Amino acid sequence: MINRPTYLEQIKPYIGKHIIKVLIGARRTGKSTLLKLLKEHLASQGASMENTLHLSFDSNELAAIQTGEDLAKYVSDNVDSSKPIRLFLDEIQEVDGWERALRSFLVDYDADIYITGSNAHVLSSDLATFITGRYVTIEVFPLSFKEFMPAYLNSNSGATSQQAFRAFAIQGGFPFQQELDFNQDASLHYLEDLFSTILLKDVVQRNSIRDVDALERIVRYAIAEEGHLLTTKNISDYFRSERRKVTAETTSNYLNAAEKAYMLYKVSREDAVGKKMLAFNEKYYVVDQGLRQALGMNNVANIDQVLEGIVCIELLRRGYKVTVGKVENAEVDFIARKGDKTEYYQVTYLAADAHTRDREFGALEKIHDSYPKTVLSLDEYPYSRNGIQGANLIDWLLK
Template identity: 40%
Template sequence: MMIKREKYLEEIRKVMGKQVIKVLLGMRRVGKSTLLLQIQEELLSQGVEKDQIISLNFEWLEFEPLKEYKTLYEYIESKKIEGKKTYVFLDEVQEVEGFEKVANSLNSKGDTEVFITGSNSKLLSGELATYLTGRFYTIEVLPLSYREVYEGFTNFDVGLSTKESVFLDYLKTGGMPGKFQFEEERTAKNYLMDMYQSILLRDIVKRYNVRDVDLLQRFMLYLIHNIGQIFSAITITNYLKSEGRKLSKETIYNHIEAAKSTYLVHGVPRYNIKGKELIKTNEKYFINDLGIRNLYFDNEKDIGQALENVVYLELRRRNYEIYVGKFDDKEVDFIAIDGDTTKYIQVTYLLAEESTIEREFSVLESIEDNFPKMVISMDRVNRSRNGIEHKNIIDFLLED
């Protein structure tokens, strides 16, 4: 079953017909290819003919000869029909060296609409961005949201019938679209493991010439185990040293950049709320999909971290600019900024103890500006106080 990614389709519709290259970026197997198919289906339903659509996936062996950019360009030009607009879809285009020349040339002629996908955030950085300045529109594609999973699967026989049971499964196994084709948990886990290893070996080891693969894997395990925790190079150096391994500070940050570039993890900078300035050290990291973390660690056991990760990804889906807040010696889980609006958000498992309630609310009560403040937890009882809203996490994830 194919879930319609309406949020992304709506964003793409806004730029359809505009003379910009549409770029979908995101982790491997996150659903970019499916989105391209859904765009093509919409075009066909609107009267575009099949021969006006050229669709190439560069992970498929049959398109291997087209990975040379001049050959690719000549192939596309030969398939165009005179007097008709052509729609070109280039999937996993980072496999083609010089692809930007093809995309730019096709786009500049005005008779071709170009859609590309890639699995590396650096795809349009540096010189490439300069080369294509003002000629592309980027959309980041994330795994399925809880809302997409709940609305897409609960009408089908998948053994999930309530909001809570769907959420607990989502918390444990994440939202990678491909895993939903498997009924058995073990098979779905094997699928996720293969995907994770593919990202490590193809997108990080091969692309970034990593020599010590075992050390990279140990480093990544440390990183995904400690999602939502303040990260420092010294801490991980000490951890690896205790295991009899060494990793330089430079290599640590290279590995982090590689993991971020493949969308495996996201870094969140810290912000001093009182001093109104960025803190340049000790970012927090969150994983792109909790199902990957659950391959090695128990998300239900680490439910506080997992809930924080879910909220982070949801804020990212909603296109917020996100920071971790520092207020004196206390921490605000997220500062979410959208234009002139700022939200302060705390995330916790349950507000069962008075000490927990005090900890989560008091830091928000100390912030004296008038921006919205919110505590998110799994409680069903509303504990809003002093103008600070308390929301159940499922209600938060299902809201428009």
């Protein structure tokens, strides 16, 4: 298993507390592994594993647990209610009425509860309704490059960090690749099937979508246009030109459903000077760049889009709220905020020529505040000017 200490550090303050710890994120991002790592951590700290249940609802062994009532009975039959209990419940959304069972566990037991799920709509709406104020969410993403690189180098003796990054840019960071020794063809085949699984189980089934073909076409289009400004009308107009009738409302609903499955992330625009949110044109970023390549898009040929997507997801992984900035007629790739911190980022493949530097640095120079401003590129010796820092993207990812 790939160790993921960043997430363990986020969970630690809540261990043993009478609050539900919810690990959310796309399928196969490593939530189940995190539960196992957490159990190992607890055991290493001397915690008793008695009166502990670890249930994975993707397993056929638990096929009899269909409803919240089934789950409550199973727990009652398998724990000692007179002692503290610990529950690890994996892919909880597979159980109908699970939220009522969890609420009863909080009432009836001295319970330390950890759950995972792969659909934001189910988790957020039901948790908010039945367990208000008694849960905390931790979003789990595919491997960061900092997590990916040591695993890749361990499987590819003699490889360099640059080779590891090339593999990361093409194959992405879904953890199962380690089981495949990061073989590119095998990994991409796996990712193609994973895309279909997420689409079917977490988008189609969870939202009762009938026109699966239109859904897949819309999601593929959004991924292909990653980092480009989009409106639902633009997308529906495009499909109309392809002789397919898809309304703007349907497009919006389908994209929203893909967001709820953590497949896509929508980033809104704001006026970087006036700090006002702009109503139209947003950007979408795929949760992992390997899915782009697996769907037949060329990540190397579209490296600027891919790098921008990697930075967006990394900022989200680091806990920032992210928007796209507009300043006069220029665009700032990302405005990242966390607490009282604000940072500005431009992302480009290389900033070696004067035209590129003027475009990337020029946009940031129009913002007259004292917050950090950075241009990320793959230049070995990044260029800086007028107080705006140039940084090597790989070094920034490894910070």
